[in-house]
Amino acid sequence: MAISTSTPPHGAAGTAPPAGTGGDRQRRRTLLHRIDLRGAPYAFVAPFFIVFAAFSFYPLIYTSWISLHRVELSTLNLMEWVGFDNYTALWDDDRFWNALLNTITIGVLSTVPQLLMALGLAHLLNYRLRGSTFFRVAALTPYATSVGAAALVFTMLFERDFGMINWMLSLVGVDNIDWENNKWAAQTAISSIVIWRWTGYNALLYLAAMQAIPRDRYEAAAIDGASRWQQFLTVTVPGIRSTIVFTIVLSTIGATQLFGEPLIFGQGPNGITGGADNQYQTLGLLLYEEGWKNYQMGRAATVAWAMFLVLILVFVVQRVVKRVLARKA
């Protein structure tokens, strides 16, 4: 730009410009420059905050307002104030407690093995390997499969009469398991879909953290005579601790929101109830059933709010446990 040499450095933007016709232009330029310096950062970050406020924050807050009303899907603008009726109804509703328990059990069944296996897989991937790219991409491939497709395939693999898994079990003498109607079998099957999709992803997060552990820590441990297993426990695991915490947080959030897997594992859009006896209905499914099958949007908002409270509760418990453990150590 032609004016480059005559533009004062931005620190001195307030100094008097040279007199004459150039002065006005100069002043306008410095003014623009200052506006740019001050305003541009906010303009750059604004899109994020605007979209978040409009489509995430506002709905989240408004959810609590709706949960205090009776709103039907067919007449969305008629809101009738009911106070805490939706909450007391939810509290007295067996389906809620059932869904809450299912969400917790499926959450534990899917998260704990998933993260442990991811840790092991990351450890293996951290060796000097031939074809390490292949193993990494292979581990991540399930992540590219949508819930829809994965759940369809697993439904077939877990089929009672001709499914691959029952056939394999029959080879070792196990009778056919009814993976859909037996409560624990169904929850295990659904958890396995989650595990299949997310283990490789978490393993890569762990692997990245493992590679950032300074080598001399291993050396020190080796000098102290630590075996490889001891090194794994005393160097690797503490070294990636905050990544582990991070994945626990993420998986927990994911588990409370579980929806697609149990929905499709059942009978698709007709399977909102999570099995004939609600044996694997999660809070996500209950939310959908209340809102879009029973047309009670107020009730659905109450379930959403309950999900949020559960999430907060989990984190409070986690914090407390962590603090107690830290005090003991």
Next chain:
Amino acid sequence: MTTDSIPVRTADARPGTERNARKTTPSGRRRRGLFRHPGAGRQHHAGPVAYILLGIAALFSLFPLYWTMVAASTDNTRVTQTPPPFLPGPHLLENLGKAWQDAALGKAMLNSLIVAGVIALSTVLFATLAGFAFAKLRFKGRNILLMLVIGTMMVPPQLGVVPLFMMMTELGWGQKLPAVIFPTLVSAVGVFFMRQYLSEALPDELVEAGRVDGAHSLRIFWSIVLPIARPPMAVLFMITFVHAWNDFFWPFIVLDMTNPTVPVALTQLSAGYVRDQSLIMAGALLGTLPLLALFIVFGRQIVGGIMQGAVKG
């Protein structure tokens, strides 16, 4: 699942080693490391046991996809017999064609392509803009705003579906693609990812030099930041694309079968309208193919991107 997440770059990661990691391949780094420090824990050669275990892990990852293809290439009678088929049959193309029509996948594919493409583009653009501002520009409240961005990752977007649905109905966007696109135009993970990259890869002197030359912020962004940020932008694009393509809960609520995305259309197959099992598998295969192709071509880059800054959905 669409839950946003934070990058891995936590207290564990040392900035120094991370920077090295970006410049050299992981294997190259380890090889050098081995040369310098023999005997340290993590650069052991993998023994046969490790290879066997990794082989099993790869088998578990890939087998369901392989079997989808097998089941999609046989017919309903074969797929419902035991032992189940392990080798592909002759009906693949025929089944793919039928499933394409039964699940109306043509429209769904186009919709998913539009939705995922627009979301990925806008996420990358806005994340780079905001990431640049957070990394290199000084302004009041920068740290607080950055904390806010990170805090938003903790809020699962599913919790707001009821008001969001009412909002979309009011806007007249029910069953329309904008209802799916607008709420996910930005991503906190993306912002953080770009910020981390730019604060390391973009030298302050370049920005200063641009200022001295009289370039305004947008111009600096355009001619200095964008060229440097191209590699992470590509990675962010692909990862966001995968997430947007696979997003299920909200599209399932707001769209219907007349105008679905691929995952929504696939539920049609499980709803009992289609009785033919191999057709169901053919549909699942079709819905997965575009992303599988992306993985086959760019798998290494996606893996690298997740390891550098991690995005989860």
